[in-house]
Amino acid sequence: MLDHPAPHVTASSGASVPPRRRGWVWPLVVLALLAMGGAVAWRLLADRPATPPSAAAGAEPPPALAVAVVPAVSRPLARAVVGDGSVVPWQELVLGAEAGGLRVAEVAVEEGDHVRQGQLLVRLEDAVPAAQLAQAEAGLAEAEAALGIARADLARAVELSRSQNTPRQVLEQRQSAARQAEARLASARAARDEARARLNQTRIEAPYDGVVLRRSVLPGAVTGVGQEMVRLLREGRLELDARVPELDLGIVAPGQAVTVRHGAREIAATVRAISPNVTLDSRLGTVHVALPAGSGLRPGMFARAEVRAEASPGIIVPQEAVVFRNGAAAAFVLEGEQVRMRRLTTGMRREGMVEVLDGLAAGERVVRTGAGFLADGDHVRLAPAAE
Incomplete structure (x- = not known):
């Protein structure tokens, strides 16, 4: 243990003081760097545009789809009532035996034969x-x-x-x-x-002119009272029993022209009568369509009938202007530079045109080309051809 204190170092001893001064330099450097960073940040904030780039981009108008428009017009439209059904005889006569226990001696006709009134069909013994x-x-x-x-x-x-x-x-x-x-x-x-x-x-004769549809007996058979002998199509006249929806029966009347289609064949016919009954299960009525002689159709064939009813005024638009959204028919109406979707109640379609029962007024412009790509409120521009 030392008996005297440590010697005091003085300036005259030749020692320097730089180590104490270097302790204050580093804080000053950090403060200088922070000041420079703040100045740069302030400069960047001052030079930033007032509106964010994303907001400026959103303010630009969206691109407009080029469309073609057509006005909805009102004109007389011949309504067509469509129905289908089977070809049936106008009147089918079933000729039977009035006397029983007699043998059939002669059958004078074959199926498909044309017979005259009073002509012998079957002769009994x-x-x-x-x-x-x-x-x-x-x-x-x-x-x-x-x-x-x-x-x-x-x-x-x-x-x-x-x-x-x-x-x-x-x-x-x-x-x-x-x-x-x-x-x-x-x-x-x-x-x-x-x-x-x-x-x-014992002589079964034709009561009217007609065509033999069926021959039910052969020579040698013994008849019973009321037994069917021959089935006759009266006057050879056929008709189509077309089944038509009940809502269309009101515009169908006897004498109207009808186009009957069987495959590629088209036959001009007329409405003979309308059945007063409507079936409960299908809600269909029957329209009796008289077929002309020589139509080429036969009983039992299936055909389609198109009844041309009287023309009535209605709003029509091209078929391509009608689109379907959520399972319902609609059209886009041009209002200024925007389109508005309208729900439509449509009627019949004929020759590329659609009847509009509700939803449009005459003169309104509807989008004809490009309607399938639009939504309600979209901005559009007219195609050059439309202008």
């Missing part, structure tokens, strides 16, 4: 009916002879009663016998007529 007719005619002759005798006896009795040579009772008997003879004669005539009618029933 007539031996028994002919014999019955002969018997009835003989009985008629006998009754006529008996009536002649009774009348002669009555005439003699009348002459004798005038001279009072015959009793009153005899005269009354002769009068009664004459009346009985007259009654037997009337009965014999009825039996003769019945036998003749039975004989005529």
Whole structure:
């Protein structure tokens, strides 16, 4: 342990003081750098534009789609009612046997034959009916002879009663016998007529002109009462039973022109009648369309009918101007430089045009080209061709 304090260093000892001064230099350098950084930051903030770049870009108008527009026009539009159905006979006659137990002797027609009124279709064996007719005619002759005798006896009795040579009772008997003879004669005539009618029933003839649709018997078959023999299409006339929606029945009337389509074939026809009933399950009515002779159609064929109803004024637009949004028809109407979407209630479509029942007024301009790429409120510009 030292007995004296450490020696005090003085300036005269030759030691320097720089180490204490270097401790103050570094804080000054840091403060200088901070001051320079603040100046640079202030300069950058002063030179920054007042509006952010993103906001300035958003203020620019969006690009406008070039579209073509067309005015909605009002003009008479011939409405067409469309229906489909089967070809059926106008009147189908089922000819059957009136007499039973007779053998078929002859079938004079084939299916598809054209027949005339009164033409023989089927002949039954007539031996028994002919014999019955002969018997009835003989009985008629006998009754006529008996009536002649009774009348002669009555005439003699009348002459004798005038001279009072015959009793009153005899005269009354002769009068009664004459009346009985007259009654037997009337009965014999009825039996003769019945036998003749039975004989005529062995010949089945065509009641009208027509076409044989079906032949149901062959020679040698034994008939029953009411058995079907021949099915006849009266006058060869066919018609189409077109099924039409109930809402369209009100504009269909007899006599209107109809275009019937069967494949590539088109047939000019007319409406004959409208059925008064509508089916409950399908809500369809039946329009009877009379087909012309020589149409080439046959019963059972399926065809489509287009009834041309009377023309009525309506708003129409091109078909390409109608778009579908959320399952509903719509169109874009030009208002200034923007388009507005309108919901439409459409009717029939014909020759590239669509009938607008509600949603547009005549003269309004609708987008025809480019409507599928638009949304409500979009800015558009007219294409050069449209201008």
